[in-house]
Amino acid sequence: MTEPLLKVENLHTFFYSENGVARAVDGVSFAVGAGETVGIVGESGCGKSVTALSILRLVRPPGRIEQGSRLLFDGTDLLGLSEEQMRKIRGNRIAMVFQEPMTALNPVFTVGEQIAEVSRIHEGKSRKDAWARAVEMLTLVGIPSPEQRAKEYPHQLSGGMRQRIVIAMALVMNPALVIADEPTTALDVTIQAQILELLSEMQRRAGMSILMITHDLGVVAETCTRVIVMYGGEIVEESSVGDVFKAAHHPYTEGLLGAMPRVGGGQERLTTIPGTVPPPTAWPVGCRFHDRCPYAWDRCVNDHPPLYQIGAGHVSRCHLAEEPEYRNRPHPPLVEQVMGVGGVAQGGAPGERENVKDRSELT
Amino acid sequence: MTAPHSVAHPRPLTPDPLLRVTDLRKYFPVGTGLFGRGGSSVKAVDGVSFDVLPGETLGLVGESGCGKSTTGRAILRLIEPTSGSVTFAGQSVLDLGSTALRQLRRQMQIIFQDPFSSLNPRMSVGAIVREGLTIHRLAEGAEADKRVKQLLQEVGLRPEYSNRYPHEFSGGQRQRIGIARALAVEPKFIVCDEPVSALDVSVQAQVVNLLQDLQRDRGLAYLFIAHDLSVVEHIADRVAVMYLGKVVELATREDLYREPLMPYTQALLSAVPVPNPAARRDRIVLTGDVPSPSNPPSGCVFHPRCHHPAKDEACARIVPPLEEKAPGHLVACIKQAPTTVTWEQQQAAGATRPPERYLPLAALHA
Numbered sequence: 118m119t120e121p122l123l124k125v126e127n128l129h130t131f132f133y134s135e136n137g138v139a140r141a142v143d144g145v146s147f148a149v150g151a152g153e154t155v156g157i158v159g160e161s162g163c164g165k166s167v168t169a170l171s172i173l174r175l176v177r178p179p180g181r182i183e184q185g186s187r188l189l190f191d192g193t194d195l196l197g198l199s200e201e202q203m204r205k206i207r208g209n210r211i212a213m214v215f216q217e218p219m220t221a222l223n224p225v226f227t228v229g230e231q232i233a234e235v236s237r238i239h240e241g242k243s244r245k246d247a248w249a250r251a252v253e254m255l256t257l258v259g260i261p262s263p264e265q266r267a268k269e270y271p272h273q274l275s276g277g278m279r280q281r282i283v284i285a286m287a288l289v290m291n292p293a294l295v296i297a298d299e300p301t302t303a304l305d306v307t308i309q310a311q312i313l314e315l316l317s318e319m320q321r322r323a324g325m326s327i328l329m330i331t332h333d334l335g336v337v338a339e340t341c342t343r344v345i346v347m348y349g350g351e352i353v354e355e356s357s358v359g360d361v362f363k364a365a366h367h368p369y370t371e372g373l374l375g376a377m378p379r380v381g382g383g384q385e386r387l388t389t390i391p392g393t394v395p396p397p398t399a400w401p402v403g404c405r406f407h408d409r410c411p412y413a414w415d416r417c418v419n420d421h422p423p424l425y426q427i428g429a430g431h432v433s434r435c436h437l438a439e440e441p442e443y444r445n446r447p448h449p450p451l452v453e454q455v456m457g458v459g460g461v462a463q464g465g466a467p468g469e470r471e472n473v474k475d476r477s478e479l480t
Numbered sequence: 481m482t483a484p485h486s487v488a489h490p491r492p493l494t495p496d497p498l499l500r501v502t503d504l505r506k507y508f509p510v511g512t513g514l515f516g517r518g519g520s521s522v523k524a525v526d527g528v529s530f531d532v533l534p535g536e537t538l539g540l541v542g543e544s545g546c547g548k549s550t551t552g553r554a555i556l557r558l559i560e561p562t563s564g565s566v567t568f569a570g571q572s573v574l575d576l577g578s579t580a581l582r583q584l585r586r587q588m589q590i591i592f593q594d595p596f597s598s599l600n601p602r603m604s605v606g607a608i609v610r611e612g613l614t615i616h617r618l619a620e621g622a623e624a625d626k627r628v629k630q631l632l633q634e635v636g637l638r639p640e641y642s643n644r645y646p647h648e649f650s651g652g653q654r655q656r657i658g659i660a661r662a663l664a665v666e667p668k669f670i671v672c673d674e675p676v677s678a679l680d681v682s683v684q685a686q687v688v689n690l691l692q693d694l695q696r697d698r699g700l701a702y703l704f705i706a707h708d709l710s711v712v713e714h715i716a717d718r719v720a721v722m723y724l725g726k727v728v729e730l731a732t733r734e735d736l737y738r739e740p741l742m743p744y745t746q747a748l749l750s751a752v753p754v755p756n757p758a759a760r761r762d763r764i765v766l767t768g769d770v771p772s773p774s775n776p777p778s779g780c781v782f783h784p785r786c787h788h789p790a791k792d793e794a795c796a797r798i799v800p801p802l803e804e805k806a807p808g809h810l811v812a813c814i815k816q817a818p819t820t821v822t823w824e825q826q827q828a829a830g831a832t833r834p835p836e837r838y839l840p841l842a843a844l845h846a
Contacts, residue, residue, distance in 0.1 A: 160680035278769065305707060305770075306707065307751045308769070310763060310765050332680065332681065333753065335753030335755045338755045338756055338757045359757050362756055375685075378685075379755060380710045380749060381713075384713075384714055388685065389682060389685040393650050393652065393683065
């Protein structure tokens with residue numbers, strides 16, 4: 118097996134605040150092969166966006182990538198590079214497509230100037246050559262009358278068009294890896310279909326790898342070959358896309374799939390995951406999902422599960438891998454038993470979670 | 481099948497609508513000259529009609545800028561409609577004076593999309609929920625306290641939370657507060673304006689289930705505005721699809737999702753990503769963007785992006801009526817057979833292709 122393009126090893130990214138240390142990314146390891154599309158899914162606060170920012174070393178204080186983390190890109194550890202060297206990689210070898218195209222673009226420059234800037238910086242192209250390249254990129258991403266559009270400002274374009282500009286800007290240097298952070302979340306569904314189509318077409322042409330960060334399992338199913346599910350700053354499940362939809366192992370993944378209404382799914386009651394994601398300053402001991410889990414038993418309260426091998430290329434951070442019989446004994450999760458209806462724990466009050474901490478008696 | 485029914489029930493089977501919206505329009509002036517003259521207008525809502533029955537959920541779907549939220553707000557007169565009529569429980573909403581309107585708002589409430597900006601940050605949760613009780617003189621003192629606590633409990637919040645402030649709550653919990661606030665005055669009808677769009681999927685499911693439980697327990701009618709077709713399928717009894725200020729299709733949930741007849745609805749459904757990697761569809765990918773509502777296309781507003789095989793010149797000239805293609809299934813398309821716009825009329829408008837029934841099933845169902 119050839120060396121993967123990107124290898125994230127034991128990534129820890131912490132934020133230091135008055136309320137304590139937020140362990141946003143807490144020991145994440147995965148790899149992205151050349152030409153592969155890997156999805157990272159999870160809900161707000163699971164650490165997926167911070168993972169993306171960490172790879173580009175864009176985490177700002179009070180955030181910090183901790184000692185012992187490794188980000189191997191094409192054989193070099195990005196964490197060992199100087200800021201100068203890192204700048205040569207960003208936008209060049211690794212590019213990023215952000216969620217909100219309006220904030221990702223500079224409102225006071227035309228879109229042509231912004232795309233041209235990329236090749237002027239990275240290739241030292243002349244103004245004229247860089248402009249020609251910008252127009253070429255606009256054509257490539259399917260913008261009608263590109264010469265004209267290049268002279269326009271971001272506010273003159275629609276949301277879908279802006280996202281095409283952002284993609285054009287990311288692809289100028291033929292990057293080996295594109296990190297797309299919720300690239301279609303702000304877009305309407307018909308425009309989303311266009312953008313996803315565009316991304317996969319660009320990938321077919323240029324052969325780059327894509328790391329797709331999203332909360333939408335539908336987007337994952339349509340674009341990715343492998344999927345990583347994150348919860349509480351950790352990977353809780355990783356598998357091929359086929360496996361995760363056919364045979365999800367982790368109860369959190371199972372919960373996410375059940376909570377998602379689907380077209381053609383009729384009106385059967387949605388299963389919910391009670392409670393909310395705990396604050397990153399106080400991840401639960403043991404399994405981080407145990408208080409919301411319908412199968413958790415006493416072991417889950419104190420024993421933090423490792424990533425168990427479930428099948429070929431399929432891992433899950435759940436003790437059910439060793440004791441599958443507990444799957445046959447679903448019960449209301451702890452957070453509901455403590456908090457009552459709806460499992461609305463942690464109403465923001467700092468003391469609230471502490472009550473939940475003393476859970477041993479409840480299991 | 482229907483004959484024995486009509487004998488048993490001499491009156492029509494459908495009950496009187498709770499809400500009837502007829503030819504509702506909201507034009508926003510733009511680029512106006514001095515004294516507002518000489519400007520053009522954005523036709524945000526352009527002749528929308530539908531009924532909402534008691535205890536029913538009508539889904540209103542469409543993409544950004546289609547006028548769905550403006551419709552919801554115009555019904556409640558949170559923005560004044562330009563023309564049209566809105567009848568709620570027999571009363572003409574648009575003719576009411578401010579006192580009568582305030583009284584009527586007791587029965588018509590709204591839940592907003594953004595749980596962060598729709599709650600007053602300076603008011604405690606208890607005060608927010610209690611405000612409606614006070615304004616409508618429904619309860620005061622200890623009685624009001626008791627009602628507030630009951631309401632919080634009903635939406636799945638702990639009664640002790642009533643002294644806390646909105647910033648102390650997560651998005652899903654704030655949405656529950658918004659729901660409790662709307663329920664306080666015991667409405668019959670609630671406009672739900674993208675109530676779950678800002679929420680994570682697991683929390684979204686909690687709120688959707690809550691809305692369904694409340695509807696069952698209290699017999700509420702909802703106008704459920706959303707851009708997410710899967711959520712609407714889950715909650716709605718009937719669905720209206722909007723495009724550029726107009727309703728282009730209106731049908732029962734089953735009919736709309738099984739047999740969408742308006743080409744726009746077909747494209748919309750076909751674009752939804754399916755969480756099943758084994759499913760591969762021939763997706764209809766629309767080209768271009770939604771045209772500007774200040775300068776909508778002539779004839780059928782969807783014709784420049786339409787993929788109906790019989791699309792021709794006539795589509796750019798004839799404004800399609802919202803007409804019945806099957807019992808209870810209204811569609812605005814002169815090329816989707818059957819149509820009341822005769823072939824002669826279409827030919828007079830330059831038609832070259834006769835209407836046909838077009839339903840690209842491979843693009844719709846995995």
